[in-house]
Amino acid sequence: MEVKITENINAVIIKLQGELMLGFEANDFQEAIRNCIEKNKKNVIVDLSALNFISSWGIGMLIHGYTTAQNSGTSFKLAAVPDMINETFRKIKINNIFQQFDSVEDALRN
């Protein structure tokens, strides 16, 4: 699992690659969200296009990211969610909690 972080003027984009499973990625992910809030950026965009699998731990990490961002008035958006991951979200009823966009570009525009 890799966490790749890029920034632009309004957003921090966190790209998760591989399998979100064991929890060692949490620090990078949470730090990116904290940085985004501290720098007063308006959006956290999590790019899931290269994610193959998500465990319950990964779901917990996304929920935590979402609540941290929301509590500080920052938007938390998911981009390019693969069908298989979205099916997992749907089965545990979190698909409607997250704002979802087809691509990072769409998420930046909206």
Added chain:
Amino acid sequence: MNRKKGKEEKRILQLENKRKTEELNQARKLQLSMLPKDIPSLSNLDIAVYMKTATEVGGDYYDFHKSDDNTITAVIGDATGHGLNAGMLVSVTKGLFKNLAKQTFVNNIFSQFNESIHSLNIQPMYMSLHLLQIKGNQMQVIGAGMPPMLYYQSSTGSVVEIESSGPPLGGFRNFKYEKCDYKLMPGDVLVVMTDGFAERRNNAKEILSGIKHQTSDQIIEQFVEANDNWGEGNPQDDDITFVVIKVK
């Protein structure tokens, strides 16, 4: 001088590894100590349980409560994380279950679970959980963040998936979890599993379609075999837990 420094660093690293191994062992012991010593025995239900823990400390948990009127309340869950925090969340969940299991309105039980875990503020830790309450042939089911539960209905020979009604417990304060009600028939089978087995769901449904004359233990044996074949010797990343309940 450098050689001496290198030796010292190696010694410190070894001590640190030893400490971490010991910490993981303690976390594993804590997790296992949370599990019930006995599976409840009822004249109308055949219950079996299986748990295979991963190398890394996971957070799977199951438990039962049997009331004086033979109502059985079962939970199976998975703390969304690993290590000591997962063990801590499991112990909190067990404490809550011991206090809440006697209640008969499962929506309320879940609201209280959710509120309590949310108030702990040990994010990003949440608890995925399925709860079943069976009284006679009436069953209430409620789920949070768990893979679908499989329900084999003997009258039609079909398997239906019972999905969770909301996200893992503790994630969203005031979330309204809704129960489902079912009328159980002799020969029906319920399989509740944690996400360590999620990849095998299709296999699981196939296994369930041929289990008419098997006990819950035999059904579990088949799941375990399917799991081992699928894994082809690769290490197990997460705990795997099943509870199988067959209506006699």
